[in-house]
Amino acid sequence: MxxxxxxxxxxxxxxxxxxxxxxxLIREGVPSIVNPFDKNAVEAALQIKAAKGGKVTVISMxxxxxxDALRECVAMGADEAVLxxxxxxxxxxxxxxxxxxxxxxxxxxxxxxxxCGKQAIDGDTAQVGPGIAEHLGLPQVTYVQKxxxxxxxxxxxxxxxxxxxxxxxxxxxxxxxxxxxxNEPRFPTMMGTMKAHKKQIPIWGAADINASEDLVGMNGxxxxxxxxxxxxxxxxxxxxxxxxxxxxxxxxxxxLREAKIV
Amino acid sequence: MNFQLDxxxxxxxxxxxxFAEKEVAPVAAELDEKGQFPHEITRKMGxxxxxxxxxxxxxGGSGAGYLAxxxxxxxxSRACASTGITxxxxxxxxxxxxxxxxxxxxxxxxxxxxxxxxxxxxxxxTEPNAGSDAGGTQTTAVLxxxxxxxxxxxxxxxxxxxxxxxxxxxxxxxxxGTRGISAFIVPTDTPGFSVGQPYHKLGLKASDTRExxxxxxxxxxxxxxxxxxxxxxxxxxxxxxxxxxxxxxxxGIAQACLDAxxxxxxxxxxxxxxxxxxxxxxxxxxxxxxxxxxxxxxxxKAAWLKDNGKPFSKEAAMGKxxxxxxxxxxxxxxxxxxxxxxxxxxxxxxxxxxxxxxxEIGEGTSEIQRLVIARQLGC
Numbered sequence: 001m002x003x004x005x006x007x008x009x010x011x012x013x014x015x016x017x018x019x020x021x022x023x024x025l026i027r028e029g030v031p032s033i034v035n036p037f038d039k040n041a042v043e044a045a046l047q048i049k050a051a052k053g054g055k056v057t058v059i060s061m062x063x064x065x066x067x068d069a070l071r072e073c074v075a076m077g078a079d080e081a082v083l084x085x086x087x088x089x090x091x092x093x094x095x096x097x098x099x100x101x102x103x104x105x106x107x108x109x110x111x112x113x114x115x116c117g118k119q120a121i122d123g124d125t126a127q128v129g130p131g132i133a134e135h136l137g138l139p140q141v142t143y144v145q146k147x148x149x150x151x152x153x154x155x156x157x158x159x160x161x162x163x164x165x166x167x168x169x170x171x172x173x174x175x176x177x178x179x180x181x182x183n184e185p186r187f188p189t190m191m192g193t194m195k196a197h198k199k200q201i202p203i204w205g206a207a208d209i210n211a212s213e214d215l216v217g218m219n220g221x222x223x224x225x226x227x228x229x230x231x232x233x234x235x236x237x238x239x240x241x242x243x244x245x246x247x248x249x250x251x252x253x254x255x256l257r258e259a260k261i262v
Numbered sequence: 263m264n265f266q267l268d269x270x271x272x273x274x275x276x277x278x279x280x281f282a283e284k285e286v287a288p289v290a291a292e293l294d295e296k297g298q299f300p301h302e303i304t305r306k307m308g309x310x311x312x313x314x315x316x317x318x319x320x321x322g323g324s325g326a327g328y329l330a331x332x333x334x335x336x337x338x339s340r341a342c343a344s345t346g347i348t349x350x351x352x353x354x355x356x357x358x359x360x361x362x363x364x365x366x367x368x369x370x371x372x373x374x375x376x377x378x379x380x381x382x383x384x385x386x387x388t389e390p391n392a393g394s395d396a397g398g399t400q401t402t403a404v405l406x407x408x409x410x411x412x413x414x415x416x417x418x419x420x421x422x423x424x425x426x427x428x429x430x431x432x433x434x435x436x437x438x439g440t441r442g443i444s445a446f447i448v449p450t451d452t453p454g455f456s457v458g459q460p461y462h463k464l465g466l467k468a469s470d471t472r473e474x475x476x477x478x479x480x481x482x483x484x485x486x487x488x489x490x491x492x493x494x495x496x497x498x499x500x501x502x503x504x505x506x507x508x509x510x511x512x513x514g515i516a517q518a519c520l521d522a523x524x525x526x527x528x529x530x531x532x533x534x535x536x537x538x539x540x541x542x543x544x545x546x547x548x549x550x551x552x553x554x555x556x557x558x559x560x561x562x563k564a565a566w567l568k569d570n571g572k573p574f575s576k577e578a579a580m581g582k583x584x585x586x587x588x589x590x591x592x593x594x595x596x597x598x599x600x601x602x603x604x605x606x607x608x609x610x611x612x613x614x615x616x617x618x619x620x621x622e623i624g625e626g627t628s629e630i631q632r633l634v635i636a637r638q639l640g641c
Contacts, residue, residue, distance in 0.1 A: 187280070190314060191314070
């Protein structure tokens with residue numbers, strides 16, 4: 001089974017701070033990590049490899065320092081890694097990013113499953129995985145919380161929906177985006193860490209993957225970001241307390257009158 | 263000079279820190295309260311290969327080096343010093359002597375399972391009447407045909423209750439003084455080898471510490487470690503490495519004291535503002551941070567010297583001495599910053615103090631460290 005996992009290096013904080021003037025993320029001083037959902041994707045790939053054999057390749061598009069994130073995945077047990085890094089890739093939205101990743105996957109050529117995390121914790125779009133599937137013309141299942149069965153030609157998975165889940169049978173090759181609840185990612189081993197640092201990880205640019213310059217990076221991004229801002233923190237609200245519900249109603253109506261709402 | 267950890271060391275630090283935060287820290291207080299050995303945590307540490315960090319690949323390790331190992335001990339101890347001492351004693355003084363002085367066959371047989379985390383190793387040096395004066399060992403080993411016969415007792419031995427093997431020092435020729443001491447590899451299931459009930463300790467309660475009783479313990483002749491009469495020399499070398507790990511453990515506790523205090527000082531409001539806004543508290547926090555960083559530098563330097571094949575006895579003693587003393591100071595200040603809450607079990611700092619005190623005693627008391635340093639100065 002040939003499995004490709006797409007990962008992203010993200011700042012290690014769920015409270016992303018935003019530069020109020022420039023409207024961009026403040027990355028200085030914030031340590032980088034592998035996007036947590038992507039670690040679930042790597043874990044899912046490694047479990048399938050353990051059961052069915054094959055190879056796991058991790059790929060990431062990002063600046064040169066994203067190499068660290070790839071090495072961490074190799075330390076977890078991935079066999080191969082490829083970094084997509086090129087100045088031309090800078091400023092990509094989810095469309096251009098998924099195009100770039102799809103071109104790299106085409107270059108790798110052999111694949112049965114493409115795993116992604118359900119979304120990245122910095123942008124939270126959840127669009128890159130589905131974008132890759134569309135670019136490659138593959139079936140896709142998002143929000144996968146459990147893999148029930150994998151055969152050479154298809155998978156049966158559970159897809160999380162509000163208040164329950166769907167059971168979906170999907171032919172392979174396919175793109176699968178996973179939920180956090182699908183597994184508990186393993187910690188890298190020390191032996192794996194040593195191997196990961198000795199490994200030569202290739203860096204592919206736009207020319208290496210036959211990507212059109214017009215379709216990558218800022219040039220290939222139809223999304224125009226008008227403004228990025230942190231919404232102001234709202235106050236904690238007020239809790240009305242009284243003997244019973246009727247008493248609370250009276251207090252509430254008084255408040256609403258004071259505010260001239262009723 | 264280059265004060266930057268390399269990429270590999272940084273990654274090991276990151277992985278072990280994440281492991282310690284997720285898997286170790288949440289259960290540390292409970293393990294301490296119950297005096298329960300961290301079986302589950304150490305099993306996972308074994309799977310991750312943490313016990314193999316200081317040993318080369320051919321003996322089941324990853325060959326990451328002593329500095330990488332010291333970093334890992336620090337991170338584990340920052341979450342749970344009981345797990346830290348279990349880790350440090352197993353690698354440095356349990357497995358260490360076999361790796362350093364064993365024959366190829368002995369290393370294959372014992373270092374591999376220890377490095378892979380399939381077996382714990384203990385170091386039996388201290389005796390009821392031979393503590394700082396380890397030359398005063400009374401346990402004896404007598405050659406009887408093809409077997410050594412050991413008799414005597416050892417005390418305060420870490421990991422022996424959970425261990426599969428122990429390195430035991432014993433007198434083989436009393437007329438030769440310290441040159442008449444030899445070390446032996448003794449499987450803990452050998453008939454005549456028994457251990458006492460776990461000690462009731464002030465701190466490090468989740469670690470396994472017991473007495474060993476040796477009654478006509480017969481082991482094959484080839485289980486001697488190195489040559490006859492070299493035991494004393496060997497354990498001095500093993501303890502040099504052990505001191506780096508106790509230093510790293512101390513740095514971990516010192517850092518934990520700072521972490522807890524800083525967090526508390528920012529949250530605790532008195533006189534209308536967080537107490538971290540008061541200089542009285544700021545000065546304490548600044549001193550704690552400074553001491554932790556200084557201790558870390560010295561411990562890292564000793565580990566770096568060891569990794570680079572340079573003499574490190576003096577630096578290891580300095581690192582152990584300074585780090586152990588400042589971790590006790592930091593623990594006391596941490597309790598002071600927490601006030602009444604610091605004295606309660608609801609906060610971790612009282613545990614840090616109980617755990618910290620052993621650092622000034624184990625693997626050579628502070629007084630012995632000063633003697634080691636003075637000797638290196640030519641006194």
